[in-house]
Amino acid sequence: MTTDIDATAGKYLRDKYAIIGVGETTYTRGSGMTTRALGTWAIKNAMDDAGIPASEIDGMMSYSGNDSTASPMLAGDLGIRLNFYMDVQGGGSSSEALIGLAIGAIEAGMCETVVVFRSMNGFSQVRIGGTGARASVPVGGDALHSAAYGWFSAGQNFSPTFMRHMYDYGTTPEQVAMVKVIHSEHASNNPKAYYKQRVTVEDVVNSRMICKPLHLLDCCVETDNATALIVTSVDKAYDYRNTPARILGVAGRVCKPRIDMHFQHGPISTVAGHYIKDIIYRNAGVGPEDIQCTGAYDAFTFTSMLQLEDYGFCKKGEGGDYVSSGIMRLGGERPNNTSGGHLCEGYTHGMNMIIENVRQLRGEVDCYCPQDDQGKRIHSYNYAPPEEGGGCRQVPDLEITQNLGWAMPGTGSSLIMRKG
Amino acid sequence: MPQGEYLGMTLTVLDLDNENLAYFQHCADHDFHLQQCADPDCGLIRYPPGTACPWCSKREFNWVPVDARGEVHSYGEVHHAIQPAFRERAPYMILLVELDTQSGVPTEHEALRVAGNLVDADGNFAGPELVKQVGIGSRMRMVFADVADGLALPHWTLDEDAAQPDTPWRYPQEVNGV
Ligand SMILES: [Zn+2]
Ligand SMILES: [Zn+2]
Numbered sequence: 001m002t003t004d005i006d007a008t009a010g011k012y013l014r015d016k017y018a019i020i021g022v023g024e025t026t027y028t029r030g031s032g033m034t035t036r037a038l039g040t041w042a043i044k045n046a047m048d049d050a051g052i053p054a055s056e057i058d059g060m061m062s063y064s065g066n067d068s069t070a071s072p073m074l075a076g077d078l079g080i081r082l083n084f085y086m087d088v089q090g091g092g093s094s095s096e097a098l099i100g101l102a103i104g105a106i107e108a109g110m111c112e113t114v115v116v117f118r119s120m121n122g123f124s125q126v127r128i129g130g131t132g133a134r135a136s137v138p139v140g141g142d143a144l145h146s147a148a149y150g151w152f153s154a155g156q157n158f159s160p161t162f163m164r165h166m167y168d169y170g171t172t173p174e175q176v177a178m179v180k181v182i183h184s185e186h187a188s189n190n191p192k193a194y195y196k197q198r199v200t201v202e203d204v205v206n207s208r209m210i211c212k213p214l215h216l217l218d219c220c221v222e223t224d225n226a227t228a229l230i231v232t233s234v235d236k237a238y239d240y241r242n243t244p245a246r247i248l249g250v251a252g253r254v255c256k257p258r259i260d261m262h263f264q265h266g267p268i269s270t271v272a273g274h275y276i277k278d279i280i281y282r283n284a285g286v287g288p289e290d291i292q293c294t295g296a297y298d299a300f301t302f303t304s305m306l307q308l309e310d311y312g313f314c315k316k317g318e319g320g321d322y323v324s325s326g327i328m329r330l331g332g333e334r335p336n337n338t339s340g341g342h343l344c345e346g347y348t349h350g351m352n353m354i355i356e357n358v359r360q361l362r363g364e365v366d367c368y369c370p371q372d373d374q375g376k377r378i379h380s381y382n383y384a385p386p387e388e389g390g391g392c393r394q395v396p397d398l399e400i401t402q403n404l405g406w407a408m409p410g411t412g413s414s415l416i417m418r419k420g
Numbered sequence: 421m422p423q424g425e426y427l428g429m430t431l432t433v434l435d436l437d438n439e440n441l442a443y444f445q446h447c448a449d450h451d452f453h454l455q456q457c458a459d460p461d462c463g464l465i466r467y468p469p470g471t472a473c474p475w476c477s478k479r480e481f482n483w484v485p486v487d488a489r490g491e492v493h494s495y496g497e498v499h500h501a502i503q504p505a506f507r508e509r510a511p512y513m514i515l516l517v518e519l520d521t522q523s524g525v526p527t528e529h530e531a532l533r534v535a536g537n538l539v540d541a542d543g544n545f546a547g548p549e550l551v552k553q554v555g556i557g558s559r560m561r562m563v564f565a566d567v568a569d570g571l572a573l574p575h576w577t578l579d580e581d582a583a584q585p586d587t588p589w590r591y592p593q594e595v596n597g598v
Contacts, residue, residue, distance in 0.1 A: 130502050131502050139430065139431050141432075141437060144431060144444070149536060150537070151514045152502055161494070164556075167556050205593060208499075211497065211500065212499070213593075261533075263493070263494075263516050263535075
């Protein structure tokens with residue numbers, strides 16, 4: 001599947017754009033501030049990370065479900081004069097898609113350097129799990145075919161897909177629980193993670209049942225946070241502080257047929273990654289065998305597994321074996337969600353998994369390892385918990401990462417990056 | 421504009437939403453109908469209601485009666501309900517029932533898979549014992565919950581006239597006896 005990466009070919013803009021800065025707020029439950037304040041905090045951190053002044057940013061994009069503050073407000077606060085902005089509707093899988101659109105806006109000559117952000121009080125204001133104020137809104141239109149049945153939250157909506165995978169392939173609760181176990185190991189070595197406690201398979205399968213087949217610990221954590229990253233062309237990317245994470249390819253919001261009721265088009269245990277793989281690997285000029293570290297969206301344990309399987313990291317139906325084999329553990333052949341992801345670090349609608357891979361590609365992930373007098377990490381590559389002398393989560397010799405963004409079983413996005 | 425209170429929710433079929441207005445009127449008549457593409461070379465039936473044919477893009481269609489029986493294709497079983505009135509009904513099942521009509525058409529894995537809750541033969545939400553009897557492969561028939569003039573919701577109950585599987589497939593782990 002691998003083909004030569006030829007940066008001069010111009011094909012799909014492969015390798016011509018990069019992420020030069022990343023930043024986030026702390027992950028809390030109760031930020032005590034507006035999404036406007038959270039957003040400016042994350043963007044400022046991304047600017048400081050890159051060492052880029054406001055005068056050299058002229059584009060901004062964000063996504064939300066009407067639970068954020070629009071780009072022009074944040075740009076104004078930060079003294080960024082915009083030549084382009086776009087705030088779109090959407091949750092998971094938007095981050096990769098917007099990175100692709102940012103490249104398109106720059107390529108079209110509309111602007112030169114674009115901030116992409118997501119700001120959300122996902123615990124204290126608009127709860128992502130759908131509890132609180134969102135649970136009692138009137139039901140009309142097409143929601144009569146879903147919400148009226150108490151089929152409403154993400155976990156409820158996705159359950160038939162997850163359940164059918166267990167039926168079709170014999171996937172077990174214990175196999176899927178390993179996604180949470182492994183991500184919790186990674187989170188224990190992440191000072192930013194909201195949940196740093198390592199858990200066991202028994203902890204997961206004995207936790208409270210939310211919606212079969214999802215136990216409490218199969219579901220991600222709801223947090224308040226904002227996240228941001230900065231995209232620019234490769235000819236500018238080396239003017240800034242960090243080694244750029246160069247973008248080999250993107251695919252955005254690729255859909256199964258009929259996503260308003262995608263269950264009509266089986267197999268229902270197949271997800272959008274089945275279609276995305278034909279776009280993303282072509283665009284990037286690499287195949288799954290070349291990917292050394294993944295960020296497979298973990299709104300639920302199952303979402304990571306289903307995606308890894310449909311992108312071709314294992315055979316269809318063998319996702320349970322893949323996620324429980326240890327391959328995606330730090331120290332394994334292809335670690336997944338080294339920050340702890342949505343299950344443990346915090347819920348960001350996908351951004352934190354891209355931010356993590358950018359830092360991984362730099363070799364400067366923010367673990368518990370000591371820093372030298374230049375501020376550079378001296379990694380131990382010891383993945384034991386900090387209290388046992390470990391605390392590292394840097395993947396050694398990393399060249400290529402992939403993000404697998406999930407919106408729902410029928411829609412996803414992807415991003416492949418390489419070390420600059 | 422059909423509107424009514426149902427399990428603590430205000431359900432509304434919106435003005436101008438002609439496809440859903442007709443769909444839920446048929447449900448209110450307890451006479452399940454779906455849209456059939458009017459193209460003579462296509463003629464496929466679709467669910468949920470929509471404004472064109474997903475297979476041939478033709479906008480014209482006819483409402484046709486559909487035998488509302490089928491088999492559970494998959495399900496979710498909610499133990500921690502989110503919407504307030506569903507809490508006292510938990511655990512409740514969300515069923516995706518594959519109709520016998522047009523199963524595996526036009527391609528192997530396509531079918532009309534109609535959502536609904538598991539209810540008893542009288543249309544009441546299933547209790548915990550009934551929930552445990554239903555899984556993938558269970559044979560179901562449709563019953564309707566009346567909400568308002570022009571609005572009833574389709575639900576599913578075990579089909580007494582059908583041969584049921586000895587053990588329908590159920591989630592392999594039973595936690596705390598539920
Ligand atoms: Zn380290
Ligand atoms: Zn047609």
